[in-house]
Amino acid sequence: MVGRALTKVRDGLLLLSYPEQCRVCDAMVESWDDGVVCARCWTDPSITETFFSKPLCAKCGVPLLRAPASRALSDERAEQESEGFDCGLCAELPYMHARACGAYGGALEASALFLKSRPYLCRRLRVALAQTFSENRETLASDVIIPVPLHRLRQKERGFNQAAVIAKAISRNFKIPLDTGTLLRTKPTERHRAGMDRIDRTRSVGDAFEVARPRLIAxxxxxxxxxxxxxxxxxxxxxxxxxxxxxxxxNVLTIARAVYISR
Ligand SMILES: [Zn+2]
Ligand SMILES: [Zn+2]
Structure with missing residues (x-):
């Protein structure tokens, strides 16, 4: 009871002192738990359904809009066998598996952008991350968690690393050690210019990272x-x-994933 009463007071204060409009639809955000997005936008099926109701590429985690023709299966079987699906475009990528809470857009996009300005994960986002990790626990099983680092000048300017905020939450929740000192960004990246294509971006970050203490991850x-x-x-x-x-x-875990591929 006390907990609920406090939640009400806190939400009341939030609305009074920081009237927050949903950054997706402009409705009022009624609960601190929802961060900067209203409850309705958090449950918009376009955010999560693409990732949970379709088969995913077993490696890169991209939703395959329909099962490859050679493996046209009933929905139920497709779900059971999604382990075997392959987008055909990620074989060369140097990671094992990548998963995300959902498609980049709506609530996840607004929350990820907000996270660049404040080191805060609202409850909805913490739950989405925990759920995504749990559902892919075997696929993502790892010994240590490392956030994608910012260059130290960039981190100083921002005051925190948003990837480390997410990494910390997963580390605490699932008792996996966190390491924020081993992978370093040695080159400050230029702010991505609009119009920079995939090849330009790959070139700009290709040699920007260094492993300072390889012994720790060997x-x-x-x-x-x-x-x-x-x-x-x-x-x-x-x-x-x-x-x-x-x-x-x-293995890779992100809040959101831009989806370019369909087949
Ligand atoms: Zn909304
Ligand atoms: Zn793939």
Missing amino acids: GGRVLLVDDIYTTGSTITACSKALVEAGAEGV
Whole structure:
């Protein structure tokens, strides 16, 4: 009872002192638990359904809009066998598996953008991350969690690393050690210019990362955590650096994933 009463007071204060409009639809956000997005937008099926009701590529986690023709299966079987699906485009990528809470858009996009300005994960987002990790626990099983690092100047300017905020939450929840000192971004990245394509971006981050203490990751599996999986160039560069430094493999978890592929 006391807990509920406090929640009401806190939500009341939130509305009084910081009237917050949903950053997706402009309705009022009624609960602190929802962060900067209203409850209705959090349950918008377009955010999560693509990721949970369709078969995913077993490796990169992209939702396959329909099962490959050779494996046209009933929905139920498709779900059971989604382990075997393959988007056909990710074989070369240097990580083992990547998963995300949902597609980049709506509530996840607004919350990920807000996380760049404040080191705070609202309850909805913490739950979505925990659920995504739990549902993919075997696929993502790792010995240590490493957030995609910011360059130290960038981190100083921002005051925190948003990927580390996510990594900390997963680490605490699932008791996996967190390491924020081994993978470093040695080159400050230019702010991504609009119009930069995948190849440009890959070139700009390709050698931006360094493993400072390879001994700490040698022979182990790393869960690499970031806020958004866009073109995959940053994730690829980090995974490559970790594998070259001796990691047995890299798994990837992000809040949201931009979806370009359909087939
Ligand atoms: Zn809304
Ligand atoms: Zn794939």
